[in-house]
Amino acid sequence: MLTFASLEDSLKHYFGHDTFRPGQKKIIEAALRNKDLLTIMPTGGGKSLCFQLPALLREGLTIVVSPLIALMQDQVDALQDNGINATYLNSTLEYEERRNRQIAILKNQVKLLYVAPERLLNERFALFLDRVHHDVGISAIAIDEAHCVSEWGHDFRPEYSQLKQIRQRYPQIPIQALTATATKRVREDIVNQLNLRSPDIHVASFDRSNIHYEIQPKDRNIYLKLLRAIRAESGAGIVYCLSRNRVEEIATRLKHDGIDALPYHAKLPVEERSKNQTSFLRDDVQIIVATIAFGMGINKPDVRFVFHYDLPRSLESFYQESGRAGRDGEPSKSVLFFSFGDRKKIEFLIEQKPDANEQKIARQQLRQVIDYAEGNDCRRKIILRYFGERYSGNCGKCDNCLNPKPIEDWTEEAQKFLSCVARCQEKFGTNHIVDVLIGSRKQKIHQYGHHLLSTYGIGKGRTADEWRMLGRSLIHQGLVGQTTDGYPVLKLNKRSWEIFRGQLKVEVAVDKSPGKTTTAYNPRQAEAELLFEKLRKLRKQIADRNSLAPYMIFADSSLKLMAQLRPKNITDFANLSGVNEYKAQQYGDRFISEILEFDRQHQLPVSIPSKSQMATLQLHQQGLSVTEIAQQRGFAVSTINTHLSELIEMNQPVALNKLVTPDKQQAIIEVIRQVGDMTLTPIKDSLGEEYSYEEIRLVRGWWRNNN
Ligand code: ADP
């Protein structure tokens, strides 16, 4: 066995990482002292390393209990790709293969063995383990997803509750339990059920500091908003919807709009579900549109964004779902699209529940989600408060911290609003009240004679949207009541009267949605991004050839470092964080040649884009379509297309794939190869109706840049 000067050295050697994540080192040290351990870390915190590294530093075999076969395969693939001897035994293997693996284990050639809990408890396997224990030794038993032992958790599995037998059988072998579930009850259950001996308990913070949190109002143009938001992102993303129909609808529309997206929900045939999941893991498709059926047991560390198209049912589920972004620690994004209407929908569903207690719990959960969505506090603070953690200050990575909404005194407006509620005899909802305030001519107003009220038209100084915002805020702050059975009707309460009497001031956080912030253009950064994209392509090719998910070759963070630091030899390459010796040997050459090639191209004199072209590029990078850019800039669509073609030719980071489908690109390039790139007409003639001059010009730009 190898020895190392420090734990950090061993981390670099086996996994390529330079430093430990918070908590990892202490846990690993305790594991090496053969302590029983309970580790509670949020998703993406880096739990696996806490048992994997000790396994490699000790004599004998470490057994890892894992509930899902797919996860098991995944982890073993990733370990093997780091040159680590790990394997699994499960029902998917042929007899022959199973035997070979068992022999390798008995020859002490394996350090980590993954098994499902039911296997661990079966009699024949127990005999095999006895032999392993006798011949090579079992160094530890790691129990992943340990909350499955608890009936109080959300994922109870009866097989897990029998795991205590393993403790009885091998009382000397240390047990390490790991989970991302934070509640106290589950924690206690794990310790008792698994019979842990005065375990070291490590609870990491639940703050996912690399995730940027944001709420966006969900209005009539919600689909377009979503589309734009997706276009502005790169990398993999998940869009969560509440219903299966919505999933199908959104996935179809996205596909139609040129976004690579696949649906996922419980009603899809099993094969299709698993096919879609694999496509997502391997980066064959960028977006998965899913119900919450998607996610459990999906271990894709490089999900860059999670969008909630619908309101999640609880803050806990929101946290788990949004937490599927950025497990690799790289900057990632969570956006929740929120509308008052969604809240009403869920309230309605809650009312349909037959059980009063269930209703109560569901209401409380909804309340917490609404607090998150409507609150003006730091979003992170609200989430962490839910987990009993205190967070203070400005996180700098949520919309409320970045664009705090100014608080204004709207007492006078509130008085107008509430007196209108009173004049309408507390029989109407917000929309009607607003119509009266702004003096609308709607039929309904006349029908009730409300155009004769003294409050009719007294609110002309503000827009209907502003009044609605005030209405929401009053409800939210409990300054006016609202009925919950049937159609929501506003009712004055004690505090409303205090406002009338001037005893209570009304403060409202005014949402003046700031204009899009444009980030300054930085040529160096743009170049690094371009190289990053090239390296990503190379990574994908290598991954496909080896039937692996791209992240198993290198993490996004390592690719970014390659793109910024541009290592030109194996030594520099192996020094990058996330690269170990084994991987440098395995893949270094190909990545280095790509970098050298990129450097060579970028030393050629390049022409510099004009100011106007740069402005187009910026909007393009923000995800606007060609038509939208043309509208915003007041130019013809053809001008914008010409800009983009020229930008491509100047090697600027234009996302050609979003403008022309890869199939079409291929076809156009083939024709250019034959007829040359001087004039467009012969190219167009040879391609036919389905190809536009714009598309050909864009691809020609690419061709000129690359030839
Ligand atoms: P969890 O099981 O807690 O959700 P994982 O063990 O899957 O988290 O780790 C999440 C990601 O973090 C993985 O991509 C892993 O490679 C990465 N990771 C873990 N520890 C480190 C570290 N010390 N430095 C850099 N990356 C790490």
Ligand code: ZN
């Ligand atoms: Zn914040």
